[in-house]
Amino acid sequence: MIARVVVPIPLDKAFDYTVPEAMQSSIQVGSRVVVPFGRRILTGLVVELSNEERDVTRLKAVSDVLDTRPSLTEEMLTLTRWIADYYMCGWGEVIRATLPSGIDFRNTYTVHFSATENASAALNESTKELLHTLRMHDGSTLDALQKIDKTISLTTLRRLEQAGYVRLESALKKPAVRIKKARHLTLVSSIPNQQSLEELKTEVRGPQQHAVLHTLYDLQQEGSEIPSVSETLARSGASSSTVKSLEKRGMLRIVEKEVLRTPLGDMPTNPPKPPIHTLHTAQVQALERIHTAIAASRFETFLLHGVTGSGKTEVYIAALKDVQKQGKTGIVLVPEISLTPQTVTRFRAHFGDVIAVLHSRMSPGERYDAWRALRSGRFPIVIGPRSAILAPLENIGLIIVDEEHEGSYKQFDPAPRYHARDVAVMRASMNKAVCILGSATPSLESFSNARIQKKYTYLSMPERVPVPGKTAAPLPAVRTIDLTLEKKKKQLTGVLSKPLKEAIGQRLAKEEQIILLQNRRGYSSVLLCQTCGWSPMCDDCAVTLTYHKVQHHLRCHYCGKTQKIMRKCGNCGGTDLSRLGAGTQRVEEEIEAHFPTARLLRMDLDTTSTKNAHHKILSQFERREADILIGTQMVAKGLDFGRVTLVGVINADAGMLLPDFRADERTFQLLTQVAGRAGRASRPGEVLLQTRNPQHPVLQYAINHNYELFAKNALEQRNTLQYPPFGRLVRIEFKGPEEGMLEKLSGEWARHLPQVAGIQVLGPQPALISKIKKQYRFHVILKASKKITHNTLRELVAQASKRAKSLPKGYRMAIDIDAVSLF
Ligand code: ADP
Ligand code: ZN
Ligand code: ZN
Numbered sequence: 001m002i003a004r005v006v007v008p009i010p011l012d013k014a015f016d017y018t019v020p021e022a023m024q025s026s027i028q029v030g031s032r033v034v035v036p037f038g039r040r041i042l043t044g045l046v047v048e049l050s051n052e053e054r055d056v057t058r059l060k061a062v063s064d065v066l067d068t069r070p071s072l073t074e075e076m077l078t079l080t081r082w083i084a085d086y087y088m089c090g091w092g093e094v095i096r097a098t099l100p101s102g103i104d105f106r107n108t109y110t111v112h113f114s115a116t117e118n119a120s121a122a123l124n125e126s127t128k129e130l131l132h133t134l135r136m137h138d139g140s141t142l143d144a145l146q147k148i149d150k151t152i153s154l155t156t157l158r159r160l161e162q163a164g165y166v167r168l169e170s171a172l173k174k175p176a177v178r179i180k181k182a183r184h185l186t187l188v189s190s191i192p193n194q195q196s197l198e199e200l201k202t203e204v205r206g207p208q209q210h211a212v213l214h215t216l217y218d219l220q221q222e223g224s225e226i227p228s229v230s231e232t233l234a235r236s237g238a239s240s241s242t243v244k245s246l247e248k249r250g251m252l253r254i255v256e257k258e259v260l261r262t263p264l265g266d267m268p269t270n271p272p273k274p275p276i277h278t279l280h281t282a283q284v285q286a287l288e289r290i291h292t293a294i295a296a297s298r299f300e301t302f303l304l305h306g307v308t309g310s311g312k313t314e315v316y317i318a319a320l321k322d323v324q325k326q327g328k329t330g331i332v333l334v335p336e337i338s339l340t341p342q343t344v345t346r347f348r349a350h351f352g353d354v355i356a357v358l359h360s361r362m363s364p365g366e367r368y369d370a371w372r373a374l375r376s377g378r379f380p381i382v383i384g385p386r387s388a389i390l391a392p393l394e395n396i397g398l399i400i401v402d403e404e405h406e407g408s409y410k411q412f413d414p415a416p417r418y419h420a421r422d423v424a425v426m427r428a429s430m431n432k433a434v435c436i437l438g439s440a441t442p443s444l445e446s447f448s449n450a451r452i453q454k455k456y457t458y459l460s461m462p463e464r465v466p467v468p469g470k471t472a473a474p475l476p477a478v479r480t481i482d483l484t485l486e487k488k489k490k491q492l493t494g495v496l497s498k499p500l501k502e503a504i505g506q507r508l509a510k511e512e513q514i515i516l517l518q519n520r521r522g523y524s525s526v527l528l529c530q531t532c533g534w535s536p537m538c539d540d541c542a543v544t545l546t547y548h549k550v551q552h553h554l555r556c557h558y559c560g561k562t563q564k565i566m567r568k569c570g571n572c573g574g575t576d577l578s579r580l581g582a583g584t585q586r587v588e589e590e591i592e593a594h595f596p597t598a599r600l601l602r603m604d605l606d607t608t609s610t611k612n613a614h615h616k617i618l619s620q621f622e623r624r625e626a627d628i629l630i631g632t633q634m635v636a637k638g639l640d641f642g643r644v645t646l647v648g649v650i651n652a653d654a655g656m657l658l659p660d661f662r663a664d665e666r667t668f669q670l671l672t673q674v675a676g677r678a679g680r681a682s683r684p685g686e687v688l689l690q691t692r693n694p695q696h697p698v699l700q701y702a703i704n705h706n707y708e709l710f711a712k713n714a715l716e717q718r719n720t721l722q723y724p725p726f727g728r729l730v731r732i733e734f735k736g737p738e739e740g741m742l743e744k745l746s747g748e749w750a751r752h753l754p755q756v757a758g759i760q761v762l763g764p765q766p767a768l769i770s771k772i773k774k775q776y777r778f779h780v781i782l783k784a785s786k787k788i789t790h791n792t793l794r795e796l797v798a799q800a801s802k803r804a805k806s807l808p809k810g811y812r813m814a815i816d817i818d819a820v821s822l823f
Pocket of ligand 2: 529531532533534569570571572573574
């Protein structure tokens with residue numbers, strides 16, 4: 001028997017191994033196996049088994065089969081294969097992403113000292129010291145040695161091995177995470193009634209042993225047939241030696257049972273019963289369509305376009321109950337930032353403990369347990385961020401992607417660089433399941449798939465859920481404050497305009513709450529006319545040019561074209577061109593100076609770096625321990641505070657000036673989301689946008705809550721420039737320690753790319769963020785028209801990579817299909 005095995009390496013290749021006789025009955029497609037791989041030992045996954053007769057003399061044998069039940073189902077094998085094909089990465093890399101980390105067997109080395117005193121005489125001091133350490137710890141594993149001395153590496157040891165000082169021996173390293181177990185008790189013969197308990201008691205002596213039997217009887221009466229040892233001891237007051245002697249006498253057995261580690265910790269296990277709403281008309285209409293597809297078990301994707309507060313979540317819950325009744329399972333994807341206790345509690349209130357919660361801050365043990373529980377069918381519903389789309393559920397009936405426009409659904413590092421929304425649609429189709437993509441501001445990709453391509457069914461919920469006795473809560477009034485006008489009136493001294501300060505003062509006086517948004521990311525590198533708000537753009541790519549201080553020029557970081565820095569504004573001729581500035585801290589300082597008694601909270605990358613910080617800040621604000629919340633785009637999403645009546649956006653233009661072809665789309669989404677925060681309860685809300693471009697169409701669309709018009713215009717622009725959804729983007733990123741070398745490597749790669757009509761090659765050139773953690777970054781962007789098939793695209797990229805010289809040590813290349821971030 002031959003097993004085809006995939007291992008977690010970047011190469012998209014599978015390797016054949018023979019299966020020893022003894023393992024042939026247990027090995028299955030989808031099983032994890034331990035295999036020798038070069039000088040290493042790896043955990044791989046069986047993707048194919050065959051009994052064909054062929055020459056196997058050159059094949060190595062599988063060393064061990066790890067699973068009694070395959071880790072991956074047929075469906076997951078198909079899905080992971082598709083992901084590897086589509087996103088151009090190793091199948092093993094995708095498989096690794098679907099399995100919890102830390103369960104792999106890996107190889108390590110034991111190091112045996114074998115040098116003589118004399119031989120070391122000519123060595124330098126540090127090597128002598130190292131040899132001394134190795135002799136002291138003769139026979140230790142590499143990992144143990146590295147704990148003693150961090151500088152010891154496999155390379156150093158290999159060198160010493162060649163010189164004859166040490167001998168390396170390959171050894172297996174156990175997985176980092178294990179199944180957690182607890183000891184439990186069962187009685188060998190049951191005690192049906194009080195009388196048999198008394199009879200049993202005559203067989204043993206001592207009050208402690210009697211107490212244990214009593215306790216076991218009681219627990220059994222209470223329905224606990226196999227209580228844990230610790231509970232039995234605590235209740236009977238006996239010691240563990242008593243239990244042991246009872247075991248020795250053959251009266252009871254000790255068995256080990258698995259314990260599930262859960263991240264839910266202090267969450268209430270039985271949240272109060274949720275209110276059962278009578279769904280309003282739009283919800284009913286949407287659900288009818290969804291219900292029909294679910295009932296017919298047919299694949300259909302719905303784009304649920306509903307304004308914030310229109311009751312989308314209620315629709316998700318009703319649809320999930322539908323598939324639950326069918327005995328099928330469901331996946332709910334939410335952006336990590338929305339995975340708040342509020343959301344989780346809401347779902348758990350409806351589904352109790354059959355819903356598993358995944359998030360990115362789980363410990364490896366918790367992750368492992370959650371995976372095993374899901375794999376065993378213990379939880380038919382799972383809610384989690386991006387990676388939850390790879391959860392090992394079977395018989396999937398429904399996949400929901402909430403806030404489907406969110407960029408965080410795209411994975412970048414490590415591979416696979418998949419888009420969870422697109423994988424969701426694919427996985428739903430493989431399962432003949434229903435997929436619901438929900439958003440108040442759908443991505444242009446999904447919108448076009450629904451309205452132009454008609455691939456998705458479009459469902460609309462244009463109004464907020466009506467408050468009883470009233471008409472639908474109105475969307476908040478949005479007003480702009482023209483900063484250039486304020487400046488002319490000499491009323492703009494800092495970052496806060498006079499009208500905004502006045503509005504803040506009024507809300508503070510009424511003890512209402514305020515959110516201030518300062519979206520700063522990466523825009524200080526953009527030039528801006530302080531008089532009219534104009535910014536220089538690349539004519540070819542429709543993105544803002546970035547300012548490079550050192551070379552003193554402007555550059556388009558898509559196509560690489562450079563321009564001299566102009567002295568005059570290209571729109572009004574004004575000379576006051578300068579870079580943008582001022583982050584959240586600056587806003588905080590100004591508020592403090594102006595409203596010394598106001599209580600402030602700040603939420604940005606600095607204040608949310610620790611675990612739970614994000615949640616802590618939000619709940620403080622919710623408990624009204626602060627009047628003003630200042631933050632980056634983090635504050636805009638998924639929150640619902642009844643007391644917030646004013647939302648101020650410090651610089652509504654900032655997002656639009658990002659050198660990104662999606663800048664308009666992101667700004668529209670952000671402003672719409674943030675506007676949705678104000679006045680959600682009975683108090684009417686107001687949104688103030690500070691801008692230098694009050695007439696900018698995107699701002700106008702956001703102010704008028706006009707998604708349709710925004711989408712129509714944005715799609716026209718995308719079409720002209722062949723951006724998604726009218727074309728596809730592939731970004732090839734090169735990373736490494738030396739800039740010159742990177743330029744050479746990326747240039748060579750691009751030169752080897754076959755020229756094909758319909759594919760435009762932009763670059764290579766430095767990425768916008770040209771250096772991260774001492775690593776320089778270069779990229780090449782491929783813009784492919786819709787006519788180019790995925791196979792052609794893949795073929796081209798593969799050819800260039802094959803023909804170009806392989807990368808030297810320390811340099812990396814990453815292929816990002818359908819890249820979302822082009823920074
Ligand atoms: P979305 O997900 O679109 O933001 P939600 O589903 O969270 O909207 O609904 C907003 C609020 O309205 C929630 O507090 C929810 O409990 C409530 N709600 C939703 N549907 C109804 C309904 N049919 N009747 C009454 N209240 C509803
Ligand atoms: Zn100007
Ligand atoms: Zn350009």
